[in-house]
Amino acid sequence: MRPKSKIIPLGWLIRISALFFVISGVSLARADTGPWQGTDEVQLRLISNTAHYDGASRLKAGLQVKLAEGWKIYWRSPGDAGLPPVLDFSASAAVTHHEMRFPAPERFTLFGLDTFGYGKEVVFPLTLTLDKKAIPSSATDITLAAAFTGLVCADLCIPVDEVLTLQIPAGIASPSQHAFAIAKAEASVPSTGTSNGYHITTAQIASDQLNVTIADRSGAIFTMREGDILIETGAVGLGFQAPEFGQGTASISVTGGDAATLIGRQAVITVIHPDFMFEQTVTISKGTAVTVMRKGLVSILLIAFLGGLILNIMPCVLPVISIKLAGALGHGKAALPQIRRSFLLSASGIVLSFLLLGAILLLMRQTGAAIGWGVQFQNPYFLGFMALLMVGFALMMIGVINLPVPRLAQRLSRRRDHGDAALSQSGWNDLASGAMATLLATPCSAPFVGTAVAFAFTAPPMVMMAVFLVMALGLASPWLLVAAVPRLAAYLPRPGKWLIWVRRILALGLLLTAAWLGFVLMSVVSGDRVLSSGDWQKWQPGLAESLASDGQIVLVDVTADWCLTCKANQIFVLEAQSVQQLLSQEKVVLLQADWTRPDDQILNYLNSFGRYGIPFNAIYGPGLESPLVLPELLSASALTDAIEMAITRPSY
Secondary structure, eight states: OOOOOOOOOOHHHHHHHHHHHHHHOTTOOOTTBOOOEEOSSEEEEEEESBSSBOSOSEEEEEEEEEEOTTOEEEEEEEESSOOOOEEEOTTOTTEEEEEEOOOOOEEEEETTEEEEEEESEEEEEEEEEEOGGGSSOTTSOEEEEEEEEEEEESSSEEEEEEEEEEEEOBSSOOBOTTHHHHHHHHHTSOEESOBTTBEEEEEEEETTEEEEEEEOTTSOEEOOOSSEEEEEOOOTTOEEOOOEEOSSOEEEEEESSOGGGGTTOEEEEEEEETTEEEEEEEEOEEOHHHHHHHTSHHHHHHHHHHHHHHGGGSTTTHHHHHHHHHHHHTTTTSOHHHHHHHHHHHHHHHHHHHHHHHHHHHHHHHTTOOOOTTGGGGOHHHHHHHHHHHHHHHHHHTTSOOOOOOHHHHHHHHTSOHHHHHHHHHHHHHHHHHHHHHHHHTTOOOTTHHHHHHHHHHSOHHHHHHHHHHHHHHHHHHHHHHHHSGGGGGGSOOOOHHHHHHHHHHHHHHHHHHHHHHHHHHHHHHOOOOOOTTTOEEOOTTHHHHHHHTTOOEEEEEEOTTOHHHHHHIIIIITSHHHHHHHHHTTOEEEEEEOSSOOHHHHHHHHHTTOOSSOEEEEEOTTOSSOEEOOSSOOHHHHHHHHHHHSOOOOO
16 A cells, blocks of 8 residues: 655745746746646646736636546545645745635545545635736736645545646736636635525534524524535544534534533534535534533423323314223223223324334434424325225224234134133224324324424434423323223223214214315315415515515414314414404404425424424514514414514604
8 A cells, every 4th residue: 555645845945946937937838727737646737717917916816626536635624634735826926915715625424534625626716916016017928836735535645746837928808718617616615604695693512512503594594404514613633523404403413522612612614505605603602402401301301291191182183082982981891901901002002103203203304304293194195094094993983894803813812711802802903093193193283292392303313202202101191091090991981872872973073084184185185275264365485574674564374274273273363353353453464374285495484483383373573573473372362462562663
């Protein structure tokens, strides 16, 4: 293997060599292109933006680099290994200052080390400041020379020391053949500060991670799904891994030392996205996530449990409760161990389904996909399956059909007595009812659920799964209570002829649920949906902000046909006569976003507020510095108070 060499400073030998070329003019290419220099691995030359020099004090040029297959040259901050390329124009008396700019680099990962650089070909834009006193006249050709030092790497690294020259003839300035390549390279250099209004709002250390939050031009939080984020701090020994893109935050693991030493230090953060790129100098602060994770996790888990518990009384879960109620009534003469087993199986179905759902969402988050609470109700196949399932359970409840039992369960049932065999056959129903409770609970963003889900979707993987587990235990708690104290089932009335009518009523509820799912299915498939009655307009990104900046009050309502809580808010609050009079009196602009079908713009809008489910309502107005988000369960008083706050009041 070829040994890795150290780069030796060129010193006065390089400068004398460059001066010799400048004076003698040997090997100098004419016009706007310098001669290629280098080795089989890398070729370099200077190029000019202008074909002639007209005596200007500033000159745009470029360093063009071509690399052999598999070789790379480094960015200004190489990463975990490497050296940046350097140009020295001190041999050119006419050049008093030069600026070398770096296009957005690629990330290369090898043996666990991350480096940043370029492969194949790259142009580094140059801006040269010239001393006109050192140039006899504008009619004189200008000759430039620069000493290049750098490192190129593949399986091994080799140093590169070259003297690059360029001679530009005097004349009227005009674009050279390289003007487009230099302009293209300048366009790929991340801008300083912001790009298209995008900017970094916070860079915070939480445990061993640097969490970076980006906002768009409106100030709303932007969720990156692709691209890269590069960190330069000057801290010796610390490295930064590739970002993990979560909802509203990019988390970057800090390696090689204590991340807390970065708190208070300035960092240059370069954001590279397909639609924009910029670099911004920010001061790294201590993240509140550290406190939330370590000290407030118990509170979050309690919120998750309460959210799961409240889901039991939401209309989404009522069909499943109907099924379980019918099953519990059927256990009137069953032994207490059988009752315990039945309810434990239902609770197990809930917990397993929640964990599976959490794992799927975590996998989607890790791969950069958009995630949200209840998005499966935007899938026509899921809706069709659930509608058929509701019909099937309804027919089973009134005895029209029987659920086939797997052969394994039948074999096991032969080894039990008659009572145990019946329960063995119904055990699959118990598991299925728990799983169905989970699936039907997700379109409901009940109180506490939104807070728990928002935290989980941005938390580390283990914490996210813990939140889903505790929420599942909250939803399963009524089943677990009966399993722990099976004598509670003794208070249920004994089975009799009346039970037939109860089952028919519960079956009717399931058929109504199936009809509702069918209605949602048609809405998803057709894509046609009429806005709510009244003066509602279709929501568009940035429209609410634009109207508010013009002095108008705006109410945004994000809803969907599958969101029963949204329908309740609409019927009992938004369409209430008193609320309608207030909206009309204050001339509130009504914007409605329909999330019945998948829509990334709506999802990103929700994510910008740290929300991942609906219902969602927000008030914009000239009297508010930022939009005011209303609670999931809307009330007329909360809406009225928000509108009053949004009204601009004159100051005296």
